[in-house]
Amino acid sequence: xxxxxxxxxxxxxxxxxxxxxxxxxxxxxxxxxLASSGISLPDYEVLVHLSEADSQRLRMSELALRLExxxxxxxxxxxxxxxxxxxxxxxCPEDRRGTFAVLTELGAERLEAAAPAHVAQVxxxxxxxLTRDQLCALADAMASIIAGSGACSSSEVRAS
Amino acid sequence: xxxxxxxxxxxxxxxxxxxxxxxxxxxxxxxxxLASSGISLPDYEVLVHLSEADSQRLRMSELALRLExxxxxxxxxxxxxxxxxxxxxxxCPEDRRGTFAVLTELGAERLEAAAPAHVAQVxxxxxxxLTRDQLCALADAMASIIAGSGACSSSEVRAS
DNA sequence: GAAACTTGCTTGTATATGCAACTATATCAC
DNA sequence: GTGATATAGTTGCATATACAAGCAAGTTTC
Numbered sequence: 001x002x003x004x005x006x007x008x009x010x011x012x013x014x015x016x017x018x019x020x021x022x023x024x025x026x027x028x029x030x031x032x033x034l035a036s037s038g039i040s041l042p043d044y045e046v047l048v049h050l051s052e053a054d055s056q057r058l059r060m061s062e063l064a065l066r067l068e069x070x071x072x073x074x075x076x077x078x079x080x081x082x083x084x085x086x087x088x089x090x091x092c093p094e095d096r097r098g099t100f101a102v103l104t105e106l107g108a109e110r111l112e113a114a115a116p117a118h119v120a121q122v123x124x125x126x127x128x129x130l131t132r133d134q135l136c137a138l139a140d141a142m143a144s145i146i147a148g149s150g151a152c153s154s155s156e157v158r159a160s
Numbered sequence: 161x162x163x164x165x166x167x168x169x170x171x172x173x174x175x176x177x178x179x180x181x182x183x184x185x186x187x188x189x190x191x192x193x194l195a196s197s198g199i200s201l202p203d204y205e206v207l208v209h210l211s212e213a214d215s216q217r218l219r220m221s222e223l224a225l226r227l228e229x230x231x232x233x234x235x236x237x238x239x240x241x242x243x244x245x246x247x248x249x250x251x252c253p254e255d256r257r258g259t260f261a262v263l264t265e266l267g268a269e270r271l272e273a274a275a276p277a278h279v280a281q282v283x284x285x286x287x288x289x290l291t292r293d294q295l296c297a298l299a300d301a302m303a304s305i306i307a308g309s310g311a312c313s314s315s316e317v318r319a320s
Numbered sequence: 321g322a323a324a325c326t327t328g329c330t331t332g333t334a335t336a337t338g339c340a341a342c343t344a345t346a347t348c349a350c
Numbered sequence: 351g352t353g354a355t356a357t358a359g360t361t362g363c364a365t366a367t368a369c370a371a372g373c374a375a376g377t378t379t380c
Contacts, residue, residue, distance in 0.1 A: 014299040017298070024309040059358085074359090092358095116164040135174045137294060138298060143173070144289045231329065231330085233368065256376085
């Protein structure tokens with residue numbers, strides 16, 4: 001075992017900065033989204049993915065991959081969204097084990113109502129703090145990390 | 161209310177990329193750390209912060225700020241670390257409401273044992289995927305975001 | 321210096337989220 | 351086709367984490 005190569009100051013700054021910035025952004029955006037539209041950030045992300053999908057529906061397994069959460073986590077998250085009428089479960093006709101999560105009319109409306117304020121907050125706390133070059137460098141850097149990490153749900157980052 | 165200015169492709173790529181890369185990194189590193197040393201990533205972070213502090217101790221409130229978690233979350237996290245003997249609680253003599261979390265001998269040993277493998281994994285999944293320029297751009301970008309967001313526990317990012 | 325307020329931490333409670341086990345269906349091997 | 355295996359999703363259980371309320375010790379106000 002060779003001598004450990006510790007992180008130098010720049011590496012540390014980048015690593016801790018990433019963790020800290022993420023925590024701040026998520027806390028801020030979740031709180032604001034909940035206050036402005038009564039939808040949590042995780043729920044919002046479900047709605048966004050469904051709204052972008054063909055026929056506004058995705059298989060549970062595919063949705064879990066895109067959201068980076070466990071299947072069981074998604075089951076429970078969907079329970080909540082179904083209870084509030086924003087999503088429906090529809091059995092997949094080709095594979096009767098499978099279930100589609102389908103965005104409802106109400107879900108689409110709630111999303112449409114929530115989105116402008118949320119996007120404005122993403123701008124405020126994230127996009128507007130960075131130059132165009134920084135955004136580009138950041139996007140490339142994140143793509144490298146994602147490409148290096150396990151099974152990349154292909155559509156995760158390239159989409160829209 | 162003006163027309164919503166949606167995120168353009170680059171902005172979206174940066175934003176989603178950040179969320180996705182973070183999720184991947186945390187999942188990967190937590191699993192590996194737990195497997196290699198039986199310490200969870202959140203616990204490891206507590207140990208790191210204490211090890212870097214003067215006299216290997218920090219007030220609960222300060223530690224919670226640095227870790228970006230709630231006071232109650234820290235109380236419970238510390239309960240676990242105290243139970244496993246890696247941290248002690250010591251009443252603050254100047255302010256008897258206050259408590260110091262103090263790294264124990266055992267905690268320092270466990271941290272020292274865990275650190276090399278963990279740092280190697282941070283290199284593997286994060287540092288090594290980026291060029292020096294990317295690391296620098298990332299560190300600066302994250303610093304801008306953190307500076308823009310609420311009360312920055314001053315030491316969070318500049319330290320080490 | 322006592323009442324009102326603030327601060328530091330913990331505890332009650334609610335919600336979230338993952339792993340492992342389970343059920344149901346599909347696919348493969350022969 | 352029947353048994354073995356694999357896959358999709360859900361559920362039991364354990365753990366995590368936050369908010370709000372509570373308690374104890376400082377601080378301020380008068």
